[in-house]
Amino acid sequence: MNKYLSISPEVQQALQSGRPVVALESTIISHGMPYPQNVETAMRVEQTIRDYGAVPATIAVIGGQLTAGCTPDQIEHLGRKGTEVTKASRRDLPVLVARREDGATTVTTTMIIAAMAGIRVFATGGIGGVHRGAENTMDISADLEELAQTPVMVICAGPKAILDLGLTLEYLETKGVPVIGYGTDELPAFYTRHSGFMVDYRIDTPQELAQAFQAKMEMGLRGGMLVTNPIPEEYSMPADIINRAIDDALAEANRLGIRGKEITPYLLDKIQQLTGGDSLAANIQLVLNNARLAARTARELCR
Ligand code: PSU
Ligand code: MN
Numbered sequence: 001m002n003k004y005l006s007i008s009p010e011v012q013q014a015l016q017s018g019r020p021v022v023a024l025e026s027t028i029i030s031h032g033m034p035y036p037q038n039v040e041t042a043m044r045v046e047q048t049i050r051d052y053g054a055v056p057a058t059i060a061v062i063g064g065q066l067t068a069g070c071t072p073d074q075i076e077h078l079g080r081k082g083t084e085v086t087k088a089s090r091r092d093l094p095v096l097v098a099r100r101e102d103g104a105t106t107v108t109t110t111m112i113i114a115a116m117a118g119i120r121v122f123a124t125g126g127i128g129g130v131h132r133g134a135e136n137t138m139d140i141s142a143d144l145e146e147l148a149q150t151p152v153m154v155i156c157a158g159p160k161a162i163l164d165l166g167l168t169l170e171y172l173e174t175k176g177v178p179v180i181g182y183g184t185d186e187l188p189a190f191y192t193r194h195s196g197f198m199v200d201y202r203i204d205t206p207q208e209l210a211q212a213f214q215a216k217m218e219m220g221l222r223g224g225m226l227v228t229n230p231i232p233e234e235y236s237m238p239a240d241i242i243n244r245a246i247d248d249a250l251a252e253a254n255r256l257g258i259r260g261k262e263i264t265p266y267l268l269d270k271i272q273q274l275t276g277g278d279s280l281a282a283n284i285q286l287v288l289n290n291a292r293l294a295a296r297t298a299r300e301l302c303r
Contacts, residue, residue: 008069020298039079052295064100123294129168148175210300
């Protein structure tokens with residue numbers, strides 16, 4: 001094991017004895033939700049994973065250590081400091097670690113650290129993708145490259161419509177990443193269950209998710225698998241309301257010239273403001289829903 005990696009005793013013991021572990025990211029805590037809902041949600045997600053029979057491993061960079069299994073104090077610290085914590089993607093790890101700084105891990109770096117630790121299933125809310133207008137900006141999330149090369153199953157509620165969903169699917173196809181719909185043929189779009197795009201395969205059980213991922217690993221095919229799990233109907237948002245908020249947020253971001261790593265956190269925050277907190281409530285519910293599926297799937301993988 002490398003000297004930069006710290007695994008909590010609980011996570012370490014679960015991995016050694018072949019018990020199920022689910023990775024969780026920390027950018028969603030520091031950059032994806034306001035305090036204190038971010039910390040409350042992170043703790044609720046951990047509890048949900050326990051309730052469903054797996055061990056949660058919230059991942060972050062803490063004082064330069066790649067940490068799998070943050071303590072409640074560390075989660076509180078990441079949530080309270082919010083956007084003051086560096087949003088850490090793959091390119092940020094070398095300098096953050098050398099300087100012994102903190103970093104909130106995105107889907108990309110959570111996958112990297114999960115794989116280092118031997119964790120195979122990861123639950124989150126949304127992933128990054130190909131941004132609208134990427135033909136000019138070349139803004140394509142590193143999350144897609146990581147899915148292409150790192151062997152972790154990522155369970156999300158689909159890419160948000162702040163992205164170009166069609167281009168995101170094309171990119172994943174090129175990179176050989178299976179896009180699975182859990183109980184659906186249609187790609188869910190985070191706040192809503194519908195996008196108008198089809199997934200590659202529909203899978204209806206955690207057992208079959210585990211079998212497909214296992215087959216990918218055993219064949220030695222590089223990379224992960226993307227599972228898109230639709231937000232429960234009762235929490236999904238009216239498409240017209242959310243689409244208007246997204247369009248307004250995108251227009252404002254354009255006007256302000258926001259680019260690079262700032263754009264995703266900016267849009268998430270703006271959409272939350274524009275929808276008066278309804279989107280935050282939906283966001284929390286879909287993460288809990290993904291945590292349940294991830295715990296069940298991690299258990300199947302351990303059979
Ligand atoms: N999309 C969401 N919620 C999030 C993110 C994306 O709906 O919290 C976060 C995740 O951590 C994701 C990151 O990995 O933003 C992607 O950032 P970027 O677009 O800069 O790659
Ligand atoms: Mn980007």
